[in-house]
Amino acid sequence: MAASIDNMESITGQLDNYLSKLGFEVYPLKVGWYNSLLPSSLRLSFPDDRLAVVVLSTPAMFEQAFLPFMEQKSCRGLSDPIDQCVKHCVTSAVSQCFPGQNVDVRYDYELLPSRKPKFLAQTAAHVSGAAFYYQQLDVTDQPWAEKKMFGVCVHPRFGGWFAIRALLVFGDVQVGAELVQPVPPDCVPSREGRIKLLEAFNFHWQDWSYRDIVHPVQTYSQKQREYFSTPPAQRVALLRTWGLLPSEADPPDATADAQSQLGGHG
Incomplete structure (x- = not known):
C-alpha cells in the first residue's frame, strides 16, 4: 500500500x-537509499520505495532495558544476553504496534x-541520517599507505557511545518523494580529526577513546562499562555475581559477540 508522510510518521x-x-532510537529510510550504495550481493530484496527503520541503542538501554530483562529471568539458551534483550524489545514493539503487518526484522548479529x-x-545508520559513517575514503592524503582501515559511525549526541541493533523493513509500505534523504551530521569534519578517529578505532578500540571523538551528552554507566569491558566468555x-543469572546458566556465544565488536556492538 502507498503511504503518505503522515502514515510513515505514524509508523515511526x-x-x-x-x-x-x-533506551532506543529509530530513524526511517528508504530501501533504495541503502541499496544504492551496495553491490547487488548485499542489497535488500525489496523495492526501492519501501519503508525501512534502523534501530539504535543509546547508553540508557543498559539500565532501562537490559538489566530489567535480566532481572525478569528472561535470558535463555546459548546466545548473547544483550542480543536476546534487543530481540525481545524489538519483537515486542513490532507485535504490539503492527500486528499482522509484513515487517522483516534483521539484527546486527545475524548472518x-x-x-x-x-x-x-553502519551503512543503514548513515543513509538514515542517524550517524555519520566515517570511512577510509573520507580522509584525503591518507597516511596509511595500502593498509585497510575499518570505518566507524559517530552519533551527533552520543559520539561512539551507542550501537546499531536492527533494521526493520515494512514490505507493504511504499513511501514517495516526500521522504527526503537526510544528510548525517558531520561531527568530525577535519582531516586531522578523521585520522584520529580511524586510528583510535582500528588500533586502540579496546580503550574506547574513539567513542569520545565528540563530546557526548551521555556515556555508558560504570556498570555498563564493566559489562562490555569483560571478555565475552566471562560475562x-x-x-x-550481580545475581542476574542462576549458577547453572548456559554461557553466551562468545564468537557471535566478538564478530560484532568492530561493528560497534556494545
Missing part, C-alpha cells in the same frame, strides 16, 4: 513511543548462509 512514531523508553551480514548496520560469570 509508534515505534519511537514504544522503544524510546527502553546469511553465505556468512555475509543480514544488513550492513556469564559477571552476571552471576
Whole structure:
C-alpha cells in the first residue's frame, strides 16, 4: 500500500513511543537509499520505495532495558544476553504496534548462509541520517599507505557511545518523494580529526577513546562499562555475581559477540 508522510510518521512514531523508553532510537529510510550504495550481493530484496527503520541503542538501554530483562529471568539458551534483550524489545514493539503487518526484522548479529551480514548496520545508520559513517575514503592524503582501515559511525549526541541493533523493513509500505534523504551530521569534519578517529578505532578500540571523538551528552554507566569491558566468555560469570543469572546458566556465544565488536556492538 502507498503511504503518505503522515502514515510513515505514524509508523515511526509508534515505534519511537514504544522503544524510546527502553533506551532506543529509530530513524526511517528508504530501501533504495541503502541499496544504492551496495553491490547487488548485499542489497535488500525489496523495492526501492519501501519503508525501512534502523534501530539504535543509546547508553540508557543498559539500565532501562537490559538489566530489567535480566532481572525478569528472561535470558535463555546459548546466545548473547544483550542480543536476546534487543530481540525481545524489538519483537515486542513490532507485535504490539503492527500486528499482522509484513515487517522483516534483521539484527546486527545475524548472518546469511553465505556468512555475509543480514544488513550492513553502519551503512543503514548513515543513509538514515542517524550517524555519520566515517570511512577510509573520507580522509584525503591518507597516511596509511595500502593498509585497510575499518570505518566507524559517530552519533551527533552520543559520539561512539551507542550501537546499531536492527533494521526493520515494512514490505507493504511504499513511501514517495516526500521522504527526503537526510544528510548525517558531520561531527568530525577535519582531516586531522578523521585520522584520529580511524586510528583510535582500528588500533586502540579496546580503550574506547574513539567513542569520545565528540563530546557526548551521555556515556555508558560504570556498570555498563564493566559489562562490555569483560571478555565475552566471562560475562556469564559477571552476571552471576550481580545475581542476574542462576549458577547453572548456559554461557553466551562468545564468537557471535566478538564478530560484532568492530561493528560497534556494545
